[in-house]
Amino acid sequence: xxxxxxxxFEPKEVRVTDTLLSLPQTILDALxxxxxxxxxxxxxxxxxxxxxxxxxxxxxxxxxIRSLLTVPHLPEVWGYLSLPxxxxxxxxxxxxxxxxxxxxxxxxxxxxISRQHASLIRDPRxxxxxxxxxxxGGILVNxxxxxxxxxxxxxxxxxxxxVETVLLPVSxxxxxxxxxxxxxxxxxxxxxxxxxLTVFQVLTGIQLTxxxxxxxxxxxxxxxxxxxxxMWAYFLTLRAFRRVGFEMELIAFFLSTLSLSVVASxxxxxxxxxxLCVVLGLVVFLVLGAFLRDLERAKxxxxxxxxxxxxxxxxxxxxxxxxxxxxxxxxxxxxxxxxSELAKICYIFAGSATLDRLFRKRNLTLFIVLTxxxxxxLALMSDFGTAAIFFxxxxxxxxxxxxxxxxxxxITGGAVGGVLVILSLKPYVLSRFASWGHAWENASVGAGYxxxxxxxxxxxxxxxxxxxxxxxxxxxxxGDTDLVFGMLCExxxxxxxxxxxxxxxxxxxxxxxxxxxxxxxxYIIAACAATSxxxxxxxxxxxxxxxxxxxxGVTFPFVSNGGSAMIASWGLLAFLKATDTRQNxxxxxxxxxxxxxxxxxxxxxxxxPEDPLDWDDEEVNGDA
Numbered sequence: 151x152x153x154x155x156x157x158x159f160e161p162k163e164v165r166v167t168d169t170l171l172s173l174p175q176t177i178l179d180a181l182x183x184x185x186x187x188x189x190x191x192x193x194x195x196x197x198x199x200x201x202x203x204x205x206x207x208x209x210x211x212x213x214x215i216r217s218l219l220t221v222p223h224l225p226e227v228w229g230y231l232s233l234p235x236x237x238x239x240x241x242x243x244x245x246x247x248x249x250x251x252x253x254x255x256x257x258x259x260x261x262x263i264s265r266q267h268a269s270l271i272r273d274p275r276x277x278x279x280x281x282x283x284x285x286x287g288g289i290l291v292n293x294x295x296x297x298x299x300x301x302x303x304x305x306x307x308x309x310x311x312x313v314e315t316v317l318l319p320v321s322x323x324x325x326x327x328x329x330x331x332x333x334x335x336x337x338x339x340x341x342x343x344x345x346x347l348t349v350f351q352v353l354t355g356i357q358l359t360x361x362x363x364x365x366x367x368x369x370x371x372x373x374x375x376x377x378x379x380x381m382w383a384y385f386l387t388l389r390a391f392r393r394v395g396f397e398m399e400l401i402a403f404f405l406s407t408l409s410l411s412v413v414a415s416x417x418x419x420x421x422x423x424x425x426l427c428v429v430l431g432l433v434v435f436l437v438l439g440a441f442l443r444d445l446e447r448a449k450x451x452x453x454x455x456x457x458x459x460x461x462x463x464x465x466x467x468x469x470x471x472x473x474x475x476x477x478x479x480x481x482x483x484x485x486x487x488x489x490s491e492l493a494k495i496c497y498i499f500a501g502s503a504t505l506d507r508l509f510r511k512r513n514l515t516l517f518i519v520l521t522x523x524x525x526x527x528l529a530l531m532s533d534f535g536t537a538a539i540f541f542x543x544x545x546x547x548x549x550x551x552x553x554x555x556x557x558x559x560x561i562t563g564g565a566v567g568g569v570l571v572i573l574s575l576k577p578y579v580l581s582r583f584a585s586w587g588h589a590w591e592n593a594s595v596g597a598g599y600x601x602x603x604x605x606x607x608x609x610x611x612x613x614x615x616x617x618x619x620x621x622x623x624x625x626x627x628x629g630d631t632d633l634v635f636g637m638l639c640e641x642x643x644x645x646x647x648x649x650x651x652x653x654x655x656x657x658x659x660x661x662x663x664x665x666x667x668x669x670x671x672x673y674i675i676a677a678c679a680a681t682s683x684x685x686x687x688x689x690x691x692x693x694x695x696x697x698x699x700x701x702x703g704v705t706f707p708f709v710s711n712g713g714s715a716m717i718a719s720w721g722l723l724a725f726l727k728a729t730d731t732r733q734n735x736x737x738x739x740x741x742x743x744x745x746x747x748x749x750x751x752x753x754x755x756x757x758x759p760e761d762p763l764d765w766d767d768e769e770v771n772g773d774a
Contacts, residue, residue: 244669344381589601605695615643
């Protein structure tokens with residue numbers, strides 16, 4: 151009897167499971183049947199969306215780009231130094247250089263004070279420490295001489311070269327006014343752009359499905375649906391935690407949509423893997439951003455990150471396989487990984503430093519050793535495109551850490567000499583440089599073949615493109631990686647391709663402007679290094695594709711086909727997000743509690759009842 155019951159119900163369960171599994175294919179078959187009966191619909195759809203995509207892209211990005219470019223970046227005062235003349239010098243950073251130099255954070259124009267006399271640093275508990283930067287006049291705290299560093303409390307007398315100052319706190323009234331100013335500088339609302347980006351993603355999925363025809367796999371439209379659901383889940387979750395200011399993430403999701411489109415056109419079976427890397431990149435973005443809340447913790451693992459950067463490159467050199475002339479790929483379980491992309495995050499993390507470390511001995515020397523090791527591994531791997539990116543990032547970090555143009559000039563001169571030696575030893579690299587500017591002379595064979603195809607495809611796309619999935623450049627080698635800008639121009643049109651470049655440029659401008667009011671040198675150095683890397687990598691990709699620079703084999707951030715590059719791009723974005731000090735806009739800053747907000751209620755206007763989620767950030771850097 152039991153056997154009969156099992157035999158009766160088992161087929162029914164199997165039928166339900168089979169129905170659910172076959173539902174995507176059933177929907178695709180219904181779509182293909184409809185298009186077979188109405189063949190003109192596909193052509194009309196592609197024609198309409200070709201004109202609609204640039205309009206949607208402009209509407210999606212214009213608000214985010216405008217918001218990032220016009221962020222007021224209000225200075226934050228964390229304390230005051232009362233000067234002998236009765237004036238109060240504001241301390242607008244967590245880390246401040248005191249001295250006679252015009253570049254000092256607090257300029258003290260007294261002849262007994264050195265150009266860079268001391269640094270005054272605030273920790274997350276609102277405690278201050280003063281460091282002697284090798285001054286001639288010395289430092290006294292309440293009459294006691296300071297050898298290297300000493301704690302400084304509010305009300306203490308700090309003597310710099312005989313000039314006495316007093317550290318004073320910010321008054322509660324001024325704190326309330328500052329919080330009110332930050333509250334009024336609200337970021338642009340993301341919901342309109344989110345809805346438009348959702349429409350953009352749905353139309354893209356349909357267009358690519360139509361373009362694939364009978365060969366379309368069920369994973370194609372549902373990957374774009376999954377991206378839309380991931381995007382909305384992210385925004386709604388963070389908004390539930392009272393966060394605002396999602397312009398960077400909106401730009402990243404837009405570029406990730408273009409990336410999935412590129413993968414769908416060139417290698418549809420790899421589409422789920424690319425989406426998985428978007429998910430992993432978002433996880434890295436959130437984890438790294440949350441980790442940056444604690445600067446003390448970040449300083450402690452700098453050596454670990456330096457070791458990780460060297461380890462990732464070393465493992466690649468030993469276990470990697472050669473592709474396109476460079477040994478930079480590791481195959482694990484049928485999946486390819488490019489560890490040098492992840493090493494970029496570790497390198498920038500290790501290279502960034504807080505102000506208390508910038509003036510220590512061998513500070514830059516150890517960073518030069520780290521850079522030399524990374525560049526040496528990359529040279530042995532013949533990955534000279536990534537080596538160039540590392541070197542430019544090194545120059546940015548080294549300048550921000552030292553400001554020593556002479557040393558950087560010598561290093562650059564040595565690097566140029568090294569490049570000349572490499573060119574003489576590596577014929578493959580030399581051929582890339584030799585064909586620079588002469589691509590059309592070698593249009594059929596050799597180094598100019600790819601670039602001429604990319605330029606031809608870009609020209610055929612015009613302003614609006616031929617439509618996603620309708621191009622032919624993806625059939626050319628590296629069409630979806632090194633030549634992806636040409637593929638964007640062909641399928642999406644010049645307008646959207648330039649918008650993609652403008653997105654990277656906007657992130658760079660935001661980082662530069664935000665650094666003027668940055669809280670810590672760690673955030674400033676990391677953000678400038680990350681944006682420099684993204685901008686330089688984009689320039690190498692775009693200009694190399696158009697034969698304005700030699701082909702270097704680097705990817706377009708967020709857009710090119712490649713999981714490691716996608717994860718690295720999201721990770722680098724976390725460094726920029728940490729510099730955003732707008733109210734509730736950066737997850738690197740812990741939100742205040744209701745109790746803390748109520749403490750300021752009598753001193754500043756309360757928030758409007760219709761926006762109960764709009765609370766202020768805490769004035770201290772969180773549980774950091």
